[in-house]
Amino acid sequence: MYLNLNKYNINFIIIGKPNSGKSTLFNKLLKKEISPTGETYGLTKELYTQRFKFKNIDFVIHDTPGLRRKSKIIDKNEEFRNKEVIKLLDKIDLAILLIDCKENITRQDFKIADTILRRKKLLFFVFNKIDILDNKNNFKKKIKDFINFRYSQSNEINTFFISALSGNNITVLLNEMINKYNLCSLKIKKSLLNNFIKKISKDSKLPKIKNIQIKPKYIVQIDSNIPRFKVFINSKKKAPNLFIRYFDNEFRKYFSLNGIPINIKFISSDNPYID
Ligand SMILES: Nc1nc2c(ncn2[C@@H]2O[C@H](COP(=O)(O)OP(=O)(O)OP(=O)(O)O)[C@@H](O)[C@H]2O)c(=O)[nH]1
Numbered sequence: 001m002y003l004n005l006n007k008y009n010i011n012f013i014i015i016g017k018p019n020s021g022k023s024t025l026f027n028k029l030l031k032k033e034i035s036p037t038g039e040t041y042g043l044t045k046e047l048y049t050q051r052f053k054f055k056n057i058d059f060v061i062h063d064t065p066g067l068r069r070k071s072k073i074i075d076k077n078e079e080f081r082n083k084e085v086i087k088l089l090d091k092i093d094l095a096i097l098l099i100d101c102k103e104n105i106t107r108q109d110f111k112i113a114d115t116i117l118r119r120k121k122l123l124f125f126v127f128n129k130i131d132i133l134d135n136k137n138n139f140k141k142k143i144k145d146f147i148n149f150r151y152s153q154s155n156e157i158n159t160f161f162i163s164a165l166s167g168n169n170i171t172v173l174l175n176e177m178i179n180k181y182n183l184c185s186l187k188i189k190k191s192l193l194n195n196f197i198k199k200i201s202k203d204s205k206l207p208k209i210k211n212i213q214i215k216p217k218y219i220v221q222i223d224s225n226i227p228r229f230k231v232f233i234n235s236k237k238k239a240p241n242l243f244i245r246y247f248d249n250e251f252r253k254y255f256s257l258n259g260i261p262i263n264i265k266f267i268s269s270d271n272p273y274i275d
């Protein structure tokens with residue numbers, strides 16, 4: 001495998017519901033009090049953009065106004081601000097979706113997550129205010145299980161637990177952001193891709209279509225800024241979701257690509273017996 005280690009300018013957004021601690025995290029990373037923080041719900045009313053260095057890497061960081069559910073918005077200015085935040089998602093490499101531990105994870109968080117994932121951006125679900133929890137390990141386990149079992153796109157997200165106020169786990173988070181960012185420009189050698197295809201085509205757990213075993217025959221990586229692949233299968237029919245999900249899981253496990261936005265396109269063949 002080959003990693004592009006020169007492209008270092010990670011542009012990321014801190015996004016989430018009001019009061020989750022976005023501005024506190026922003027200031028902590030900058031080591032300066034730039035964005036106002038406080039208990040008032042919806043305190044941040046404009047975008048703040050700054051730069052900082054970590055391990056000699058340049059980061060661009062955006063603090064954003066909290067995103068409430070549409071039904072709760074009565075103010076035109078808030079609607080405008082929200083649109084600005086969503087527009088910014090096209091320009092960033094990575095998003096930290098900040099969630100208040102006290103509030104747990106909500107439908108609004110999943111809605112924001114989907115908006116980010118649709119744009120194929122790196123996504124970190126970051127649970128903040130971990131300092132206020134009595135049983136931290138229990139909470140972490142519950143959240144991880146919930147995301148894995150209830151969220152169909154769990155393969156594409158990274159989960160973290162921090163305290164923006166005390167700074168707990170923030171360095172670990174930054175290191176992991178760098179690791180995952182680098183994996184996004186990963187080029188996998190043809191021979192390794194072929195080894196994976198050989199292995200999975202012998203896998204008896206691969207889901208079938210009407211009792212016929214679908215087999216991936218060939219895989220190619222396409223040049224792009226996120227890992228993209230084309231997989232040719234021995235079936236005239238469109239690859240079923242069960243098969244796609246199984247392949248995606250095994251592929252991520254084999255190449256350690258969990259939490260990375262990858263794109264795998266399955267190409268059906270006219271001839272189901274091709275070798
Ligand atoms: N205990 C604890 N409190 C925190 C932590 N992070 C933030 N807070 C508190 O949570 C409140 C909200 O923090 P902000 O940083 O203003 O939240 P925000 O997400 O920017 O809020 P909006 O700008 O309204 O969207 C403040 O009173 C912070 O001191 C944390 O890690 N632990």
Ligand SMILES: [Mg+2]
Pocket residue numbers: 022023024035036037043044064065066
């Ligand atoms: Mg704020």
